[in-house]
Amino acid sequence: MTSFSADERQLLDESLQNFLSEKYGFERWQQRSGPSGDQYGSDEWRQFADLGWLGVAIPEEFGGTGGGLTELAIVMAAAGRHMVLEGLLGTVVLGAGAIELAGTQAQKGDLLPKIAAGELRLAFCHSEQDAGYARDYVTTIARPVDGGYALEGQKAFTLGAQAADLLVVSARVGAADGPVGLFLVPRETDGVFLNIAPALDARLGAEVRLSARVPGSALLGRADVDRTASIDHLIDRAAIAVCAEACGAMAEATQNTIEYLKVREQFGQPLAKFQVLQHRLVDMSLACEEARAIVHAALEALDVGAASAQRTVWHAKVQTAQSARFVGTQSLQLHGGIGMTDELKAGHLYKRLCVCEAMFGDADWYLKKLGQTLPEYIHVWTQDDRMKPSEVA
Secondary structure (H helix, E strand, O other), X not given: OOOOOHHHHHHHHXXXXXXXXXXXXXXXXHHHHOOOOOOOOHHHHHHHHHOOOOOOOOOHHHOOOOOOHHHHHHHHHXXXXXXOOOXXXXXXXXXXXXXXXXXXXXXXXXXXXXXXXXXXXXXXXXXXXXXXXXXXXXXXXXXXXXXXXXXXXXXXEEEOHHHOOEEEEEEEEOOOOOOEEEEEEEOOOOOEEEEEEEOOOOXXXXXXXXXXXXXXXXXXXXXXXXXXXXXXXXXXXXXXXXXXXHXXXXXXXXXXXXXXXXXXXXXXXXXXXXXXXXXXXXXXXXXXXXXXXXXXXXXXXXHHOOOOHHHHHHHHHHHHHHHXXXXXXXXXXXXXXXXXXXXXXXXXXXXXXXXXXXXXXXXXXXXXXXXXXXXXXXXXXXXXXXXXXXXXX
């Protein structure tokens, strides 16, 4: 992994903001987000690739620029700020991440350059209806047949699945108690059925039902390796990427609210002149900074492989969810009833924040996970400090 300098990260952010501000304005977003709109614009996707965004975290040997999660988070933050409809999360975070973690060298050499070049779109189909947020719940089965596999099962709603070239599907190999494998399944394979629907924020996705056969080459890596730990790591990556996306949406919601209060008048003067409303804007800005700070810490921890990385990601998910809820509701309240209409951006940003908050686990789920690991965390800490656990109290 190549570490970007502060100047390079700044240039990356500026290129994102300049392009998306010019080419991805709110009116353009409204046209494309409707039922008949092109949510996966081929022109936009090709431009994303030409600008190097799709390969920012792909190793240089496979056609990328070799950045880390911090660089990828800059892309996701811009996507949140401008409510990008294309499936960056499924392709460059989860899809490319799955191939890099579980794929053979040949699979990496074949697929990762195509992702960086914008020639391949993916969706990560792992969650199932009865799983809740559990990451190790997999009932889909891949039974070996005639040099390939017969996939049987159903996956819950996945953003971008309706437009992906390949679905990355988790399944237990051989039987219900077999190791979990990851399979690359072309979306148009016979026996793959999609129930397409919009998410709350108007982005499209699909539930996936599988009764299909795929060749042996569809399996990422070896059949006897359980990928549960890799999936756990992938979802941590996705969770922090969604946190970065929420930070971008929160920043835009705050700025959008400031601009609205500057032009909306009451008692003969702009609402921005009222001190009580200025205080609420300051609180929104502080909530954005609180989320941004913990997200940055989690990104650094993941990039360097720190032992505390997963816990820091969980903390970031909790703080980001709390900040997103506060910023989103404050923005709507300061806009008044008109904020929830389709004509204004505020309501759409609020919906985007709601989706980000729920993806890969909400705040309550991560708080419970943190609580479950607390005794172990204290025990490790007291050992390091040469104290007995009983002395901590």
